[in-house]
Amino acid sequence: MEKRVIVLMGPAGAGKSSVASYIKEKWQVPQVITHTTRAKRQGEEDGRDYYFESDQSFAQNHYLESVHYGGHQYGSSMEGLERAFEKKALVSIVLDTKGASTYRKILGDEAWLWYITTSDPAKLKKRLVARGDSKEAIEKRLTSAEFQRDLALPADLEGVATVIKNDDWTETKARIDDLVAGALKS
Ligand SMILES: Nc1nc2c(ncn2[C@@H]2O[C@H](COP(=O)(O)OP(=O)(O)O)[C@@H](O)[C@H]2O)c(=O)[nH]1
Numbered sequence: 220m221e222k223r224v225i226v227l228m229g230p231a232g233a234g235k236s237s238v239a240s241y242i243k244e245k246w247q248v249p250q251v252i253t254h255t256t257r258a259k260r261q262g263e264e265d266g267r268d269y270y271f272e273s274d275q276s277f278a279q280n281h282y283l284e285s286v287h288y289g290g291h292q293y294g295s296s297m298e299g300l301e302r303a304f305e306k307k308a309l310v311s312i313v314l315d316t317k318g319a320s321t322y323r324k325i326l327g328d329e330a331w332l333w334y335i336t337t338s339d340p341a342k343l344k345k346r347l348v349a350r351g352d353s354k355e356a357i358e359k360r361l362t363s364a365e366f367q368r369d370l371a372l373p374a375d376l377e378g379v380a381t382v383i384k385n386d387d388w389t390e391t392k393a394r395i396d397d398l399v400a401g402a403l404k405s
Pocket residue numbers: 227228229230231232235236253254255257284285286288293294295313314315316317318319360369
């Protein structure tokens with residue numbers, strides 16, 4: 220198959236990381252690990268979930284694209300993408316919608332955009348609580364301009380992104396299995 224990177228985007232709590240982990244385990248789709256200056260959450264590991272950086276160390280890397288999100292910096296490198304492509308032709312990355320637009324501009328059809336969402340935005344907060352995020356972190360996240368923006372698919376990605384409504388995890392897995400199996404066959 221042609222090289223393709225599944226770009227997972229959507230609001231906090233929609234299930235982007237869950238989808239990335241699922242396709243890694245079930246379909247051996249490697250995840251491109253990005254860099255962030257935000258604090259590590261309970262259960263997260265450096266090098267697996269993110270490369271956790273200080274402001275100083277973050278500034279030393281070279282990024283394909285980088286953004287500010289909810290008061291923290293995030294960035295993805297070309298080296299990270301190439302390292303993942305060495306393992307498999309189908310890889311994934313978790314980005315905000317701004318990063319997804321940039322990826323699309325740079326990589327064209329090689330970027331396969333998936334917008335993960337829920338039918339009811341109230342579910343998002345409940346999931347962040349269930350995930351164990353602190354009250355302060357949740358408030359900060361939900362009131363950030365970036366979170367509000369990513370509650371809807373940006374106009375430039377309409378008709379381009381595959382929309383996945385992640386309400387029921389069993390249904391989501393079945394949908395994803397179809398998408399990934401189809402891509403791996405092509
Ligand atoms: N553009 C861009 N966005 C990123 C990168 N890494 C993570 N993100 C996005 O940054 C946002 C915040 O991520 P995170 O703090 O893990 O919060 P979460 O959405 O609550 O899980 C999410 O929309 C991620 O998809 C990156 O390297 N570039």
